Amino acid sequence: MxxxxxxxxxxxxxxxxxxxxxxxxxxxxxxxxxxxxxxxxxxxxxxxxxxxxxxxxxxxxxxxxxxxxxxxxxxxxxxxxxEAPKSWLATYKPLLLIFTFITGVSVITAFHAGIFEIAHFSAMHFMNHFMAGFFLVFSFFKLLNLKGFAESYAMYDLLAMKVPSYGYVYPFIELALGIAYLVNFQPVTTNIATIVVMGFSSIGVIMSVLDNKKIRCACLGAVFNLPMSTVTIIEDLLMVAMAAAMLAI
Structure with missing residues (x-):
């Protein structure tokens, strides 16, 4: 009906x-x-x-x-x-491009060599630069329309549902984490904070995907119209996994 x-x-x-x-x-x-x-x-x-x-x-x-x-x-x-439905590639093109650029820059900056040395790849530097780029870029898009992001985020994040003002604070948490990774500030504390923040955020995402809720993903703020899906889960858990790996190394 x-x-x-x-x-x-x-x-x-x-x-x-x-x-x-x-x-x-x-x-x-x-x-x-x-x-x-x-x-x-x-x-x-x-x-x-x-x-x-x-x-x-x-x-x-x-x-x-x-x-x-x-x-x-x-x-x-x-x-x-x-109106023809968009393909998976067309739908997630902005997200894929951002990940490609961040990954590319992180790979380049992870190579180190002296004047007479052969360049070598540093996994730790790669993850550190990737995390910095991820949080800085994603917080930027959220801050372009802070109100729009907060309203979208409150639709699935467990804390933002109860405390709407958290949606206005979250982009600044990502910005702070990005700066912390960029300047290598207190690596242990920064990685633990990332695991807690991104791990908790992923719970609401997983619940929404499992419930088949057709809602908007707020990972890129209100700038792009991205649907909630397993891509969002992978994005959040990837940050948790990288932070955990950096603690273990």
Missing amino acids: THTYEVTGMTCEACEYKIQHVLSNVEGVKSVTPDRTNNAATIEMDKHIPTSRFQEALKPYPKYTISEKVDLPATHTMAFEE
Whole structure:
């Protein structure tokens, strides 16, 4: 059973994901497709759900309102149906490019040689530079739209769900970790902090993926529209594994 409702207050992609997240948690809802262009949301449900239930779910967010709506214009419906889904490569292209650049720079800087010496590769230097690049670049994208990131992050991070202000602090934690790796500040403390922060963050990601929640990944802030998937899990656990390896070496 599918119904389309009028939803007001959506002004950006973060708003759409907020509506999707909140309404998806209403019992009986199978999927939510927000559309800020038409001030609408199409909701698929197991059985009829009174509009009052959705209004109650949005009550903590007075910016948004939901009410009964007539069908969407035919022109919009046709455009939506004809839109071809992106391939995996096209979807994750921004993330893959960033990882490639960070990896390439880290490999180059990990080679050391004196005037009369043969260059040798340092795994420790590679991991240290990779971690620095990762945290600095990813925090940069999050800080471009701090509010948008915080709202997206609160949809799946366990702490941000309970304490929304944590979403505003998290990019600065990543920035601090990036600087710490860059200047090699207290390596043991920095690696332990990375394991704790990224390990805890991965819990919410894993739970969302296992629950098949179709929500936005906030790893690159609100700049790119990346879906939550196993790619996000790998990204978080890779940081944990590198930090653990640096402690063990």
